[in-house]
Amino acid sequence: MDLSTLRVDFPLIAGRPDLVYLDSAATSQKPRRVIESLKRFYETLNANVHRGAYRLSAEATEAYEEARKRLARFLNANPQEIVFVRNTTEAMNLVAYAWGLRNLKEGDEVLVTEMEHHAGLVPWHLVAGLTGARIRAIPLTEEGRLDLSALDTLLTERVKVVSVVHMSNVLGTINPVAEIARRAKEVGALVVVDGAQSAPHLPVNVKALGADFFALSGHKMLGPTGAGVL
Structure with a gap:
């Protein structure tokens, strides 16, 4: 594993070669794609989930439920079991x-x-x-x-x-x-x-x-x- 390449994925530590972060058991750093996903949701999908009949709400609901399905696959659970x-x-x-x-x-x-x-x-x-x-x-x-x-x-x-x-x-x-x-x-x-x-x-x-x-x-x-x- 190339640790220098791995560090590039994490904006907070990418430009700080002196920083060694050892507190992930408390809170992990966030990779770029997670930060970008949050930004993309607020810029393109932000709407009420499960409480709207308009297109944007339906798209937000679909994204929300896809997250539920992903977590279910990750844990080998059923989507309806995910709270x-x-x-x-x-x-x-x-x-x-x-x-x-x-x-x-x-x-x-x-x-x-x-x-x-x-x-x-x-x-x-x-x-x-x-x-x-x-x-x-x-x-x-x-x-x-x-x-x-x-x-x-x-x-x-x-x-x-x-x-x-x-x-x-x-x-x-x-x-x-x-x-x-x-x-x-x-x-x-x-x-x-x-x-x-x-x-x-x-x-x-x-x-x-x-x-x-x-x-x-x-x-x-x-x-x-x-x-x-x-």
Whole structure:
């Protein structure tokens, strides 16, 4: 890979050979074609989506739905399963509040991990406080991996949700989500996956993972800020 050629694709760093950007796990830089696509939309397609019968609105709607189809192909999902949100945090909150408040009750358990991002912890703790559910966590080994042997005692029929980060933003650990999901389904639990870090770096197949919900942020994977997917 010719890194000097790669840098040319990114306007912010193209003219700054002294700049080494190492914060993509928080926010990635945007390649020229993404910036140009945004500019092209506002210059040629900007109109209400799904709320107009005139030609420009229809063209904007078509572009919007094509984005949905592309994300579905990217994740091996169905287009009707794609919900646009602002980011992973909003997606995780949406699941916790829209599903959790309606379905969790006292005595139920939500299983998380000790390496979750705050977005994968705080919503469940708040919803647990409102519903009487209990939060339990899969512990870590000294090597920074999940101690899957703990699942033997943690995964009971009281567990209604397993919320797990696919790739840790702190440790870089890639968790065996498919295995965890398989065991979660054996006790009837839903599986929520924080894919904010995995989607930019790994091939993601939500069906193979066994994810009931999978969340990602566009701004971590070369896309614009304020565009995410559940």
